[in-house]
Amino acid sequence: xxxxxxxxxxxxxxxxxxxxxxxxxxxxxxxxxxxxxxxxxxxxxxxxxxxxxxxxxxxxxxxxxxxxxxxxxxxxxxxxxxxxxxxxxxxxxxxxxxxxxxxxxxxxxxxxxxxxxxxxxxxxxxxxxxxxxxxxxxxxxxxxxxxxxxxxxxxxxxxxxxxxxxxxxxxxxxxxxxxxxxxxxxxxxxxxxxxxxxxxxxxxxxxxxxxxxxxxxxxxxxxxxxxxxxxxxxxxxxxxxxxxxxxxxxxxxxxxxxxxxxxxxxxxxxxxxxxxxxxxxxxxxxxxxxxxxxxxxxxxxxxxxxxxxxxxxxxxxxxxxxxxxxxxxxxxxxxxxxxxxxxxxxxxxxxxxxxxxxxxxxxxxxxxxxxxxxxxxxxxxxxxxxxxxxxxxxxxxxxxxxxxxxxxxxxxxxxxxxxxxxxxxxxxxxxxxxxxxxxxxxxxxxxxxxxxxxxxxxxxxxxxxxxxxxxxxxxxxxxxxxxxxxxxxxxxxxxxxxxxxxxx
Amino acid sequence: xxxxxxxxxxxxxxxxxxxxxxxxxxxxxxxxxxxxxxxxxxxxxxxxxxxxxxxxxxxxxxxxxxxxxxxxxxxxxxxxxxxxxxxxxxxxxxxxxxxxxxxxxxxxxxxxxxxxxxxxxxxxxxxxxxxxxxxxxxxxxxxxxxxxxxxxxxxxxxxxxxxxxxxxxxxxxxxxxxxxxxxxxxxxxxxxxxxxxxxxxxxxxxxxxxxxxxxxxxxxxxxxxxxxxxxxxxxxxxxxxxxxxxxxxxxxxxxxxxxxxxxxxxxxxxxxxxxxxxxxxxxxxxxxxxxxxxxxxxxxx
Numbered sequence: 001x002x003x004x005x006x007x008x009x010x011x012x013x014x015x016x017x018x019x020x021x022x023x024x025x026x027x028x029x030x031x032x033x034x035x036x037x038x039x040x041x042x043x044x045x046x047x048x049x050x051x052x053x054x055x056x057x058x059x060x061x062x063x064x065x066x067x068x069x070x071x072x073x074x075x076x077x078x079x080x081x082x083x084x085x086x087x088x089x090x091x092x093x094x095x096x097x098x099x100x101x102x103x104x105x106x107x108x109x110x111x112x113x114x115x116x117x118x119x120x121x122x123x124x125x126x127x128x129x130x131x132x133x134x135x136x137x138x139x140x141x142x143x144x145x146x147x148x149x150x151x152x153x154x155x156x157x158x159x160x161x162x163x164x165x166x167x168x169x170x171x172x173x174x175x176x177x178x179x180x181x182x183x184x185x186x187x188x189x190x191x192x193x194x195x196x197x198x199x200x201x202x203x204x205x206x207x208x209x210x211x212x213x214x215x216x217x218x219x220x221x222x223x224x225x226x227x228x229x230x231x232x233x234x235x236x237x238x239x240x241x242x243x244x245x246x247x248x249x250x251x252x253x254x255x256x257x258x259x260x261x262x263x264x265x266x267x268x269x270x271x272x273x274x275x276x277x278x279x280x281x282x283x284x285x286x287x288x289x290x291x292x293x294x295x296x297x298x299x300x301x302x303x304x305x306x307x308x309x310x311x312x313x314x315x316x317x318x319x320x321x322x323x324x325x326x327x328x329x330x331x332x333x334x335x336x337x338x339x340x341x342x343x344x345x346x347x348x349x350x351x352x353x354x355x356x357x358x359x360x361x362x363x364x365x366x367x368x369x370x371x372x373x374x375x376x377x378x379x380x381x382x383x384x385x386x387x388x389x390x391x392x393x394x395x396x397x398x399x400x401x402x403x404x405x406x407x408x409x410x411x412x413x414x415x416x417x418x419x420x421x422x423x424x425x426x427x428x429x430x431x432x433x434x435x436x437x438x439x440x441x442x443x444x445x446x447x448x449x450x451x452x453x454x455x456x457x458x459x460x461x462x463x464x465x466x467x468x469x470x471x472x473x474x475x476x477x478x479x480x481x482x483x484x485x486x487x488x489x490x491x492x493x494x495x496x497x498x499x500x501x502x503x504x
Numbered sequence: 505x506x507x508x509x510x511x512x513x514x515x516x517x518x519x520x521x522x523x524x525x526x527x528x529x530x531x532x533x534x535x536x537x538x539x540x541x542x543x544x545x546x547x548x549x550x551x552x553x554x555x556x557x558x559x560x561x562x563x564x565x566x567x568x569x570x571x572x573x574x575x576x577x578x579x580x581x582x583x584x585x586x587x588x589x590x591x592x593x594x595x596x597x598x599x600x601x602x603x604x605x606x607x608x609x610x611x612x613x614x615x616x617x618x619x620x621x622x623x624x625x626x627x628x629x630x631x632x633x634x635x636x637x638x639x640x641x642x643x644x645x646x647x648x649x650x651x652x653x654x655x656x657x658x659x660x661x662x663x664x665x666x667x668x669x670x671x672x673x674x675x676x677x678x679x680x681x682x683x684x685x686x687x688x689x690x691x692x693x694x695x696x697x698x699x700x701x702x703x704x705x706x707x708x709x710x711x712x713x714x715x716x717x718x719x720x721x722x723x724x725x726x727x728x729x730x731x732x733x734x735x736x737x738x739x740x741x742x743x744x745x746x747x748x749x750x751x752x753x754x755x756x757x758x759x760x761x762x763x764x765x766x767x768x769x770x771x772x773x774x775x776x777x778x779x780x781x782x783x784x785x786x787x788x789x790x791x792x793x794x795x796x797x798x799x800x801x802x803x804x805x
Contacts, residue, residue, distance in 0.1 A: 226661070243653075
C-alpha cells in the first residue's frame with residue numbers, strides 16, 4: 001500500500017467540482033485527537049517502527065479542506081464510486097442478486113492476469129489499465145454466465161453454483177498471478193493491488209473514469225427507473241406485459257459490471273461487493289420509497305468512500321478499501337438499529353406503544369366495570385386493591401400503569417389513600433373502550449360461534465386494534481340483531497354514557 | 505361508478521357477437537385420442553373471434569409433460585373457472601398462454617391474432633406469493649405498474665395514466681390505502697392490489713391465478729364484485745380456482761384440467777360429479793365436497 005505523498009503529481013488542470021465534496025470531507029473526517037507527530041511525514045520512519053502515528057491537526061486540516069491535490073483526486077474519485085455503486089447496488093439488492101456481484105468481482109482476476117500476459121507477449125508494457133480492465137470484464141462476465149448456465153442446465157442450485165464459480169475463478173486468477181511473478185519479476189508488482197485495492201494511488205484519469213461511469217449509471221437509473229423497478233418487483237408481470245426482461249436484466253448486469261470493474265482498483269475485488277450491497281441495504285432501513293432509497297444509498301456510499309479515503313490519507317498504513325467498507329458497515333449497523341423503515345428501534349418502540357395502549361385500555365375498562373354496578377353519576381373512586389383483583393397484573397405493574405395514565409390526564413388521585421378516579425376525559429375513554437370490547441364480544445358470540453366462556457380473552461386480543469371503520473361495521477352488523485346495542489351495551493344495567501363520546 | 509373509463513377497443517364489438525359455429529378449420533388434427541375428450545365440449549374448430557384460443561398446446565418441464573395437447577376456446581364475456589387438482593397445470597396454463605414458460609408445441613391466439621401482437625389486451629393477476637411484499641413501493645406504485653406497458657420506454661407516467669390507476673384502486677376499495685407501503689397490507693388487501701393493477705391494464709381478457717386463495721371475506725366480496733363488473737363490461741375472465749364449493753356460484757363456465765382438458769363448457773352442464781371424478785381421480789373427500797357443492801349450486805339456481 002503506498003502512501004499518498006509518494007504518488008506523482010499530475011496536472012492541476014481539472015477538478016473544479018471539488019467544492020461540494022469538501023463539505024462531505026468535513027462531515028466524515030475523523031476528530032482531531034492529537035497534535036503530536038512528526039511533521040516530516042511517515043515515509044521517513046524506520047521500517048521497524050511499528051507505532052501508529054496519529055495525524056496532526058494540520059494534516060487533518062489539509063485533508064478536510066481538500067487542499068492537497070492528490071487527496072482531492074482520491075476523495076472525489078472514491079466518493080463518486082461509493083455513490084454510483086450504492087445507487088446501482090440498490091437494484092442489485094432488490095433483484096436479489098447481491099452475491100452475483102461478489103462472484104463477478106472475484107472472476108475478474110484471471111482476466112486481469114491474462115490481459116497482462118497477452119500484452120507482454122505482444123510486446124506491450126502489460127500495465128495498460130484499459131487493457132487490464134477489459135480482460136477483467138471478459139472473465140467477470142464469463143463467470144456470471146457460467147453461474148447462470150450451471151443453474152439452468154443442471155440440478156445445482158444458485159448458492160452452490162456461486163460458491164463454485166467464485167472460488168475456481170479466483171483460484172485461477174491467483175495462479176496466473178503466480179505464473180506472471182515467476183516469468184517477469186518486478187513488472188507484475190502492481191497486479192496484486194487489484195485484489196485489495198490501492199486507493200491512495202488513484203490518478204486523475206482514474207477519477208475521471210469513475211466520474212464518467214457515475215454519470216452513465218445515474219443516467220441509466222433515471223431513464224430506466226420504471227423498467228428496473230418493474231423488473232425487480234415482478235419479473236413475470238413485466239414479461240407478460242411484453243417488456244424484454246432478459247434484455248433489461250442484461251442492461252442491469254452490464255451496469256453492475258462497469259461499476260465493479262471501475263471500482264476494482266480503488267477497493268479491490270474482494271471488497272467490491274460490500275460497496276454494492278451495504279449502502280443499499282442500509283438505505284432500505286430509512287425509506288419505503290424506491291427513488292429515495294436510491295438517493296440514500298448513493299449518499300451513504302459517497303460518505304463511506306469519502307471517510308475511508310480521508311482516514312487512509314491521514315494514516316498511511318490504513319488500506320482505504322477496508323476503511324471504506326468498515327465505515328459503510330457502521331452506517332449499516334446504525335441504520336439497522338435506528339432506521340425508521342423497519343429498523344430495530346422503530347419496531348421496538350411500535351411494540352411498546354401498542355403494549356402501553358393495551359395496558360391503558362385494560363386499566364380504563366377495569367375502572368369502568370368496577371364503577372358500573374353502582375350507577376354512579378359522578379366518577380367514583382376505585383381502590384387499588386379492587387383494581388388488583390380484576391386482572392392478573394402485579395402491584396408494581398398496576399402502579400406504573402396508573403402513574404402513566406395520571407400523567408396523560410385520564411385518572412386522578414381520589415381523596416382517600418391509594419384510590420383513584422377517572423377524569424371526565426378518562427371516563428369518556430373508558431366508556432368507549434368498554435363499548436368496543438363488548439361489541440367485539442357480542443360479534444364473536446353471535447357471528448363467529450365462539451363460546452361465551454372464551455369470548456372475553458378473544459375479544460381482548462382484537463379490541464385494541466379496532467379502527468373506527470371496523471367499529472362502524474360492527475355497529476351496523478349488531479344493530480340488525482339487537483338494535484339496542486348501538487347505544488351503550490348494558491347487560492348489567494349500564495349507566496348512561498358520558499356526554500362526550502363521539503366515534504373513537 | 506366509473507364514468508371516465510376508456511371504452512372497449514373498437515373491434516371488441518365484433519368479438520362480442522356470437523361466435524360463428526361454422527367449421528372454420530377442418531377437423532384434421534392428427535386424430536389424437538386425447539383431443540377427442542376436449543372436442544366434445546369445445547368443438548374441434550377454433551372460432552376466429554374467440555377472446556382466447558389455445559391450439560394444441562403442450563408444455564413440459566424437463567421432458568415431463570405438465571400440460572398435454574390443450575385445445576381450448578374461451579367463450580366471450582364469461583367468467584371461466586379453471587379447476588383441477590394440485591399439480592394439474594392450472595398456473596402453468598396461464599403462464600404458457602402469457603409466454604412466461606416455453607411451450608413444447610402449440611400456439612395461442614387472442615381474438616384470432618397471435619398473442620405477441622395482442623399483449624395489451626391480456627391482463628394478468630399472478631399468485632400473491634410470487635413477489636416480495638417488502639419491496640419499497642407503495643400501493644399506488646404497484647397499481648401504476650399496470651399502465652407501464654402503455655407508457656413505453658424511458659417515459660414518466662403521465663397524469664391520465666395515474667387517473668386510470670386511481671380509478672382501478674377505487675374499484676377494489678383501496679383508495680384510502682394508496683400511499684401505504686405494500687408490506688403493511690393484509691393478505692387480502694395485497695390480493696386486491698394485484699387485482700387493481702390488472703384492472704389498470706384495461707385488458708379484454710383477464711388471466712387470474714388463484715385470486716381467492718386465503719383471502720378474507722371482504723376481499724372475496726370485492727373480487728366477486730369486480731369479476732361481475734368485468735363481465736358486464738364485456739371482458740372475459742379466466743380464474744384458476746381451488747375451492748370447488750364456490751365454483752357454481754362464481755363461474756358461468758368451467759375448464760376442468762388435469763394435465764389435459766378433461767371437460768369444458770357451461771358450469772351447469774360440465775361441473776358434474778362424473779367429470780369431477782375424472783378430473784380428480786379417486787379422491788373421495790374431494791368428491792364429497794363436490795357433491796355438496798353441486799347441491800348448493802342447484803339450490804342457488
